[in-house]
Amino acid sequence: MQPSIPSALSEFAISALQWEQLRERLAARTMSPLGHQWLLALAPSSDSEWIYSQQARNAELRRLISAGMPFNFRGIFDPTDLLDQARIEGTALEALELRKLLVHAERVEAWRALVAEPPAGLEEALTATRAAAFALLEADLQPLLRAIQGKIEPDGSLADDASPELARIRRALERQHRAIEHSLHAALARLASDGSTQDSLITVRGDRFVIPVKSEYKRKVGGVVHGSSSSGQTVFVEPMETIELNNELSRLLDEEQEEIHRILVAMTRAVAAHSPTLALGALILGEADAHQGVARFAEDLNCVKPIVGQGADEDTLSVFEVLEARHPLLELRLRDQGHSITPLTLILPGGAEAKHQVIVSGPNTGGKTVTLKTTGLLAIMAQSGLPVPARSARLPIFDAVFADIGDAQSIENNLSTFSSHVTNVDRIARHAGPASLVLLDELGSATDPEEGAALAVAVAERFLELGCWSLITTHLTSLKVYAAKYDGVLNAAVGFDETTLSPTYELRLGVPGASSGLNIAARLGLDPSIVDNARSQLTTQTADIARFLDDLHAQLTAANSERATLAEQQRELERERERLAKEGRIEQQQRTRDLERKLEAMLKDFESRLTDMVKVIADKTSDKALAKRITRDAAVRLAGLRRETTGEFKTAVADAQEAAKPAAARPTEAERELAVGDAVMLQTMQREARIDRFIDDKMVEVVMGSMKMRVPRTDVRRLQRHEIETPSTKRRGGVTVSSAAHESPSDVSSEINVIGRKADEAESEVERYIEQAYLAGHRSVRIVHGVGMGILRRTLRDFLRNHPHVTSVTEPPYNEGGQGATIVELRQ
Template identity: 60%
Template sequence: MTSAELLPIIPSPLREASAAALEWPRLREYIANRTFSALGRAWVLALEPCADLAWIDLQQQRTAEMRTMLARGGSFEFQGLFDPTTLLEKARIEGAALESTEIRDLLAVVERVAAWRNLIDPPPNGTRYEWPGIAALSAPLLDYDLAPLLRLLRGKIEPDGSLNDDASPELNRIRRAMERQHRAIEASLRRSLQSLSEGGSTQEDLITIRGDRFVIPVKSEFKRKVPGVIHGSSSSGQTVFVEPLETIEQNNELVRLLDEEQSEIHRILVAMTHALGQNSASIHLGARILAEVESHSARARFAETLNCSRPIFAQELSLTAARHPLLELRMRAAALADGTEPIRPVPLTIILPPEAKQLIISGPNTGGKTVSLKTLGLLSLMAQAGVPVPAEEAKLPLFENIYADIGDAQSIERNLSSFSAHVVNLDRISREATSDSLVLLDELGSATDPEEGAALAVAIATHFLKLNAWCCITTHLTSLKVYAANHPGVLNAAVGFDQQTLTPTYELRLGVPGASAGLNIAARLGLGADIIAAARAQMTTQTADIGAFLDQLHDQLTAAAAERETMQQRERELSRERARVEVEGRVEQKARTKELETKLNSLIENFAYQLRETVKAIDDKALAQKIARDSDRRMATLRREFSEQFNSTVVAHTTRADKNDPAAQPHIPKGIKVGDIVKLKSLGRQARVDRVIDAKNFEVSMGPMKMRAAIDDIAEVESVKVVTPLEAARKRGGVTVATVNDDTDYMTSEINVIGRTADEAQTEVERFIDRAFLAGLPRIRIVHGTGMGVLRRTLREYLRNHPHVTTVTEPPQNQGGQGATEVELRQ
């Protein structure tokens, strides 16, 4: 058991991460400041990037799970955690006794570990989180039960470290006896003071303590008159402190009780220490787990603050809307200090094409080249240390090492100039880097003669290109820009610069080099116009032409981007307008269709009314009834056919299809087979298919009645589902037709319509009765519940007028009573 076990164990740590140059320690310090315990802070400060993908993914997953927990309003108290290793080692020594304050501190750790164990494995009514990574990390704690230890330690040590009176029954007894002894001694001394004060022998009416003995102050000249033991005098010598004879035995008893108290306290502390020693393994394990959990909690809060995302590791380099975390935090802090709205840094997007592994960034000073370089490097370190990165999306390779040569590397102690220090650093990087390394070089080729520096910069860039290492280089050198344009696998990029305001935009534009704009920036910063003019005169024609070309290129790109945005905006407006017109057209068409349908229905109703009046005028009642039945059936058929033709016309008009188009044709059922339930247009009733005569004719039956039906007379088909009797019995809430074997049919005789509206229930019951009649059932049972009685009244009124129903009765109370209805069917 060691303290090192409480800190992160980093598998395959990066040998060279250029952490200081990329400000990783500063970022780690910021995250550590979001912890609440010394142990969690130490864990974060020991965090380092590594090249072990499994470890990284696990760290990222656990942080994401903690972020989800916090987003759901969850929390956990980490305060009180510290490294318990030393105290636990002492507790394991036989007979050792920790100080009460040390036990109190360890108890705080035990409380935190037990609380976390309950959060991981909550009771049935507790909050349960979906966090497999955190659960796996904490799973070893489930093998330990700290409840007995907590029962032994809780409530026995006060916040100041003293033992509570109830720490043990014996301690309680001793302290009650001490209180009684105190009162007895005080009463005796009060009596002595009263008798002595009458003679003026006492200095003041006060009881005090000298060396665990209660005494009274007596004037020096009267000390012979007070029988007792003198326990010293005041600094002036005018007062002596006397223990009267009558309280000596009482004080002796109090001292004895004090010794007993100390002995009992020691015994309790030894017992507590022993219990802690016995549970040292679980406490140490819990502290180690909680240290990492708190680090994930701190990382999760950091990720939420900067709206970070979980990086994806792949053989590509793609950062979308990335920000430098320390720069954003600095800008937020400045805005908070000034009381202004915080300004976010301009996001950085770097998406290298699959064939490119080297990026050359050029552009003006103060334009953000170095920030882009540091953002890429720091986000790579964060990703491989298990920290979410501030970007909308981040896809990064898994780097074995990250090298950076940034800033002024001058070393007075080593007698190195800036150029020499850079060369020494570049030599080391060129020897150690591999194809899985990330190399970041700021202002390559600077701090020496421009021509020699340019040649050296191109040679170094070529070396890393041949090495196939991931490489990002910032530069002002034209030769490097030309190198990038002429070599496959290398991509130019430029930081933006506004030629109108002569200010950088801090945007990174991929695919083109950038102009340094040094003279323009110098002019903006106030350098004399004559000096600027002289400098421009010194520039070679080629250099000036290149600068002008790059300026024009960026202006054209900016104009193209603005025009593209304008076109996209117009396309969006056209799409919205097109959608609005289509919606209005559909609404108008629907209203017109509804109007036509209403008029046509009105005409049909008038025709039906006139037909009924004509039938009433016939004197022969039998003939009139037959004509009425035939006319009703024929009218129903005509209504259905008219509806289908009307709908076909609407479909054809809506879809602009020809009348012969299949989309505009009435529905023709297909795939009819024996056992299917079909609805006949001519009768408006359902029938069962008993035999398929040919593709267009079928033999059907309605109860005992059999007939032939053509496919044109079939409106709809409903296939019968084959189930077992047990399944049919289980399905009590609806209609189930099932086949038990090849010869007999089975159908449940009960339907449950509780919870349906009156219309829904009537529709379901109608279909159920048709099926039951076809299946030859003699009776059925409808369960509708009691409720307000609406379903019962509606259904019974409907059933009494149904042609297949003979009787409608209410079952006995023990079989449902008013909550059900039994129906006898015609045979």
């Protein structure tokens, strides 16, 4: 199964840019043959919608992997052949084939369930995957699963309960086996006395149960002989009284095979009925596995999603920008060798200052060819919907990626290196257009330098006229001068440290590179007289250019060093600022903890005194119900006072911490954007709520009491601090109650189970629960007490009808608990 790739590129230099090697590396991260095949067939496209869809699916798989990835793609296979067989009328697939399809159906159903109802924490990670699996969301594989699940054993045999008829036949077979064994054991017992039997074992010959008899006694035993041993001393006889029993056994075996065939045919028909969903599921799971392989590759190389084609601004199409890009295959190889890669930054501006052509120069082994390959491969990756190894990337959509890289000598076609290069460049010039990317390595080499230079400039001018995006590497001075002369061309140089005689692989934009051949030769120890003679052969103009380039690169190196020093000093200042801020926070937290301990001690002392006073009052009254009510009301008010005081303390601490921030860091209430947790007023309902999450740019989800609802952003107004009800001023039903900021309806369950409790224990537990649910803002709760003899139900309902926080007590419908539960409506 291969990916459907619309508008594939006319050419994208597969071999020169190592696209096949990259696909193999990606495919190695998959878990199934389907995902492996999908990636090996992947190719770039010029269809922006397809590219964006691939990027979205890959991003979701990265989020799923980060969240734990609750799905295993191992063992997924292509069911096409089996489904084609299943659709043939009257066909019965083998049991093991059906079991294999059952496993596939279970995986498809598991993926559908994951996408349709993702576990907590994965909802946001599955937005576009849900769209990708839309067809599966409408499919129902449960009938197929019910038809096959649990009916096929791991060894391929059918379970006894695969059908009622098969269960009946299997029971009859078992009875028949016992009857035959009993008959044969009786025959053995009769023959054992005179030594007619060879041994006391029952054996099988040709699906018939027989007993071994000495050959000389075979005429004494009435029955049918079914063969003899290899020595001829033993014959195997089926006694006359067992023949009918064996005949019945054969009939039952035939019935069993007929029923097994009927069941397999029925299962095969069920598979055929669901074959479109199973085939689609294989396609979706194969692509999902491919994307999870890409996602793991992207996480390993710290890849990012590139902006491809028209982006947020109008100039994106005319901008080519990759920051700190790395060639993925080179990075993996260097990592295996214990080395790191030097990233590449290439920025080609658009608009009035557009530059679509870069002339890359510099010494050998400096990284010119790597620059070409990195640029081309990242362009192909981006248009294949893949993340790219870079800090960021913005790329046009190319209709083709042409490359002439490396030694193009062709012995088969009798072409020299130069001839092959010319042939390839001619073909590219005939097919390239404004939306093409052209990569040319060592243009104008392998021939006379003067003629090669003239030819190289002419070729570069042709691609500039065509409007192509082109990168050209060279050692030729004439091309460097050409780049400096034309506005649409940019010089660039790869770095080389002449002190250590090693390349830096850094790409510098805006300056030509020096080949430094004579300097490198001198430092490598070439005879100084030879080097001096070579220098004397240079024209004055060539020597001046070489000295100028050497001085220019020395100045750039010094400037980069100074810039790095300044950046390190800036980072040091930031670290010192963070250290001082952290010390201040630690000191503030210590003071807050001290105040919390003092507040807790005061509250405990007050609680102790109030409890003693209530106990004295309760002891003095003879009305036990009144005493119980006084104790309960005191406990409720005491809990409310504790929450109110704690809430006010935390609010005061938060205000103090906010006031301690620098004024510039504290946005005003009017300036600050809405955020999760903000207290807001719903304009149409004139009710206070709190933002729970943002759905999109237009909708927001809010919590109001025990309800969640989605409302337009235009209906939401942030409450200023002075408008927000504090825990001490919030009112419910005309009575002021405490509602600590950290407590919400989600903290108290809407149901309690007291099954198995004694009546007095259950009443006490329900009483505490009602108080908590009332303070948490629940409108109604459900109490599960079971049916039993009805004592616990009557006790709790009588108690609840007289509770001050309860407005009504009702019995739920039968399907929601009936007499075994009670619905309690609370005052608001």
